[in-house]
Structures are given as C-alpha cells and as structure tokens.
Amino acid sequence: MRKNIVYESVETLCDVCVELFEKKFLQKIVLSKPIMEDEIKSVITPKIISGTIVLQVETFSKDNKVYHQNIRDNYRMEFRDLFYRHYQINVMSTVGNCQYMFSKKGKETFIGCHKIKENLKKGIGEEAFVQKNNRTKNYILLGGEDFLKKLGISDDTGRVRDRMQSKFRQINKFLEYVDSIADKLPEDNINIYDLCCGKSYLSFAVYHYFKFYKKKNFKMICIDLKADVIEYCSNLASRMGFDEMEFICMDINEYEMVNKPDLVISLHACDIATDIVLNKASSNGAGVILSTPCCHHELNQKIKCAPLSFITKHSMLRQKLCDAATDALRLLKLESEGYEVAAMELIDPEDTPKNIIIKAIKKENPNLERMDKLKERYILTRKFLIGEE
Ligand SMILES: C[S@@+](CC[C@H](N)C(=O)[O-])C[C@H]1O[C@@H](n2cnc3c(N)ncnc32)[C@H](O)[C@@H]1O
Known part of the structure; x- marks a missing residue:
C-alpha cells in the first residue's frame, strides 16, 4: 500500500x-x-x-x-x-x-x-x-510483599520467581479490575467472597489490597473443596495476622452465605464450577462479581445444533465456539438477573488461554420487563444450542 x-x-x-x-x-x-x-x-x-x-x-x-x-x-x-x-x-x-x-x-x-x-x-x-494507562507503571503489587514470599510467588529478595511470573501478572491485573469497581462497594464493612479459592493467591492479594492499599474494614470468606489447601491457607492467614480472612472447606453448592456479598471474586473455577459461582453470587444479590472462567467442557459435550454443524464438525472450532458461547450465555444470564455486564481480557492471551474476566455490577433500578425478555432469550438460546435439557 x-x-x-x-x-x-x-x-x-x-x-x-x-x-x-x-x-x-x-x-x-x-x-x-x-x-x-x-x-x-x-x-x-x-x-x-x-x-x-x-x-x-x-x-x-x-x-x-x-x-x-x-x-x-x-x-x-x-x-x-x-x-x-x-x-x-x-x-x-x-x-x-x-x-x-x-x-x-x-x-x-x-x-x-x-x-x-x-x-x-x-x-x-x-x-x-x-x-x-497503568499496566506497567502502577502495579498494585510490586513483588516484595510478605504474602507473595510466603506463597512462593517471590523469593526472599522480593523478585518474582520465573515460573510464577504469569500467576503474578494474573493476580496483579485482577487487582486492577477490583480497583476499577472499588467505588461500587460500601464504604465500610465490605463482605467479600472468593469462591473456588484453591491455593488462594488471589484471595491473599485481594486481602492485601483492601487491608493495606485501601485501609478498609471488611470480611473475607474463601471457600474450596480441597481440605489440604484450605488448611494450608488458613494456617498461613493466621500466621500472618490476616484476621479478617476465613477459609472454609466445602462444596460451594452447599454453602449458605451468611452475609449479603458485596464482592464475589473467582479465578479459574473449572468448567461448570464458574456457573455455580455466578449463580451463588447472583442469587445472593452480590453487588459486584469478578470471575475469570477456566476450561469449558459442558457445552462442548452437549451441543446439538444443526444450523451450527458446519462449525461443530471441526473439533478445534467447536471448542472455540463453545468457549465463546458459554461465556456469552453467562453474561446473558447475569444481565437477565439485573446486572450490567462486560467480558474483558485479563492479561496477554500469550500468558494463558483462560483469559476472559467477567465483570457484573448489580443495577440499582433494573428494568424488570427487559430482564424477563432476557431470561426468555437465555432459555431459547440454550435450547437452540443443546435442544431439550
Ligand atoms: C483451577 S483451580 C483454581 C484455584 C484458584 N482460584 C487459583 O486461581 O489458583 C479450581 C478450584 O476450584 C475448586 N472447586 C471446583 N468445584 C468446586 C465446588 N463445587 N466447590 C468448591 N470448590 C470447588 C477446586 O477444588 C480447585 O481448587
């Protein structure tokens, strides 16, 4: 040219x-x-x-x-x-x-x-x-924070270990998204949940953000099925004096939220665990939800849609289609439940393919008529993709 x-x-x-x-x-x-x-x-x-x-x-x-x-x-x-x-x-x-x-x-x-x-x-x-424009200049975590050393993300000098660079970037970027919604949370006594917290790198980072960066009063509950990681994280939190942090070993399906959640976070909850997280959050009226889905299998196994067979007959394209459709359905469902939603990139896609972050903010005065229409659209779209359930 x-x-x-x-x-x-x-x-x-x-x-x-x-x-x-x-x-x-x-x-x-x-x-x-x-x-x-x-x-x-x-x-x-x-x-x-x-x-x-x-x-x-x-x-x-x-x-x-x-x-x-x-x-x-x-x-x-x-x-x-x-x-x-x-x-x-x-x-x-x-x-x-x-x-x-x-x-x-x-x-x-x-x-x-x-x-x-x-x-x-x-x-x-x-x-x-x-x-x-604060990608590189204003990282919330710098690497030398004590909890990062204790979790093995950084070495004793505060240098982020090579094999943990990607995790470090993920949690730092996730914190930027938390920072972007901070003004939507109550001023005081914020209830935060990390569902499917696993080794809880993100939970500790979010704790650090609210405790030391924002100096807020809050309570944080972190839940996961794995007893050993929950025990490890619970001990680490008490050793570090992170008193506002509680770890619970439980299936989130069975967990009854004690307080209305102001913020629900979740990083890489596998397959339908992300749907369970989103349902748990929205059915309890969470003010803000930030969730990065992980692998998607459900739709890939169930999809039965003749008009899309020209895509689904190619396994790689079928996966890509199902990944996008799964997250789009999640957004549609949240929208139908009165949330303003967006899907954004978490970090550089070269770092991880699990790179979408779903942001949902509860609307103050949602349009009930529109919500009903969206509910109907959600049901019809699922039916279109997988037939009768
Ligand atoms: C890929 S790991 C991600 C862990 C952590 N959020 C992270 O990013 O390092 C997914 C976690 O979800 C947990 N999980 C899956 N289904 C769950 C359920 N129904 N209830 C509680 N935890 C669940 C698993 O035990 C696992 O620790």
Whole structure:
C-alpha cells in the first residue's frame, strides 16, 4: 500500500474508526503485516491518561521492544498514516468488527464495515470499556510483599520467581479490575467472597489490597473443596495476622452465605464450577462479581445444533465456539438477573488461554420487563444450542 494512492476502502475505514472512537464504541484496532520490515504489528487502543481518553498505539518490533505513541488529536490523519502502512487491519468495536486486507498483488478485501455503518446510523451500541494507562507503571503489587514470599510467588529478595511470573501478572491485573469497581462497594464493612479459592493467591492479594492499599474494614470468606489447601491457607492467614480472612472447606453448592456479598471474586473455577459461582453470587444479590472462567467442557459435550454443524464438525472450532458461547450465555444470564455486564481480557492471551474476566455490577433500578425478555432469550438460546435439557 502506498500513501500516494488513495484507496476508497481505507478512506472509509478511517472515517468509520474516527466515528467509532468519538462515539466511544471503539475497542481496539490491530494493524498487522506492516510495510516496515523491523515491525511485527501495532495495536491501537483507547486509554485513559491523566483523565483524558487518548488513542494509544503500541508498536511491537522484531527486536522485542514495544514503542508507545499517544494520539490526542488529528485522529483521521493519524489513522490514515498508520492504515496505509499495513496490509491487514482488524477493527473491534461494541457495534461490530471489520477486517481490511490488501494482498501483495493489490487485491482488497473489506468485510464487516457495512454492518458497523448500519449500527452507527441506528446509534445502537454500548460504551466500550476504556482501561487506565497503568499496566506497567502502577502495579498494585510490586513483588516484595510478605504474602507473595510466603506463597512462593517471590523469593526472599522480593523478585518474582520465573515460573510464577504469569500467576503474578494474573493476580496483579485482577487487582486492577477490583480497583476499577472499588467505588461500587460500601464504604465500610465490605463482605467479600472468593469462591473456588484453591491455593488462594488471589484471595491473599485481594486481602492485601483492601487491608493495606485501601485501609478498609471488611470480611473475607474463601471457600474450596480441597481440605489440604484450605488448611494450608488458613494456617498461613493466621500466621500472618490476616484476621479478617476465613477459609472454609466445602462444596460451594452447599454453602449458605451468611452475609449479603458485596464482592464475589473467582479465578479459574473449572468448567461448570464458574456457573455455580455466578449463580451463588447472583442469587445472593452480590453487588459486584469478578470471575475469570477456566476450561469449558459442558457445552462442548452437549451441543446439538444443526444450523451450527458446519462449525461443530471441526473439533478445534467447536471448542472455540463453545468457549465463546458459554461465556456469552453467562453474561446473558447475569444481565437477565439485573446486572450490567462486560467480558474483558485479563492479561496477554500469550500468558494463558483462560483469559476472559467477567465483570457484573448489580443495577440499582433494573428494568424488570427487559430482564424477563432476557431470561426468555437465555432459555431459547440454550435450547437452540443443546435442544431439550
Ligand atoms: C483451577 S483451580 C483454581 C484455584 C484458584 N482460584 C487459583 O486461581 O489458583 C479450581 C478450584 O476450584 C475448586 N472447586 C471446583 N468445584 C468446586 C465446588 N463445587 N466447590 C468448591 N470448590 C470447588 C477446586 O477444588 C480447585 O481448587
């Protein structure tokens, strides 16, 4: 692609992207197959920097470096400059996705833009979630915290062990999401539950956040089926003087919540355990739910849907379809129970494939009629996918 030739599709894409960004629908633009040989790709994401939304361009180079540029104005001109320097452009937004490809032989392929334009015209769409630009600079955990050493995440000098780097990034990122919803929680006496806590890396991190970072009064209950890990974590909590933390060895299905939960967290509860967590949380009226699902098996085993058989006959695509459908159904169900929901990326997908975080915030005045419709849609969608249960 050369800058001195004007391609109608690229020009249209520039206009669409500016509109998506200005209307707050833009999630991400991935620019691949760059003209510059030393680059791998660039990713454009709206970010909040010093209280203002800007477009951050991250350019990944072949020497393993990442270069950042923040666009604060002249969006169309900047898009144009970047778009003409790449052979593939993927745009993700809350009103649809589109893809532009330019082959080396000069053939253009442009898919999905029409739908986005239609939705923009109708004004349909949810505001995209915009992250604060604190990925690297403002990590909540630094590595040297005592509980991280005791849990074996860091060594005695406070350096995060190589094999624990991914876990460290996961819990740190999860804390950023906790931080993003902190203003939705009560000022005092916050009830927090970690369901399917396992070795409780996340529970200790969340405890640390509320106790030392936010200096709040709270009570935290962590539940898991495994007696040995619960005993270990319980002993560790009491050795560390983490008095507001209680560990219970139990099937969460059977657990009766004593206090109305303000925040329910869960990291990597396997398969339908995530559904049990979400049901337990929403049926007890949890104010906020943050849950990162783990493996998905249920739908993959049950799916029986002739119209989708062109996908389900390929096992890898069947899994991908079932993963996405499972989480989308979870969001739909939570929405039908009066929650405002979003699915977001936890960390870099290269770190773990179990990378979606479900965020659900209880609405103050949910629309009951809409909830009924969503319930109906949930039932019909499950029926469409798996037939009679
Ligand atoms: C993959 S581990 C994740 C543990 C921890 N949250 C973490 O991220 O390290 C899943 C945990 O869910 C627990 N679990 C699964 N089903 C459960 C249930 N019905 N009740 C309680 N715990 C359950 C398992 O015992 C296991 O410790």
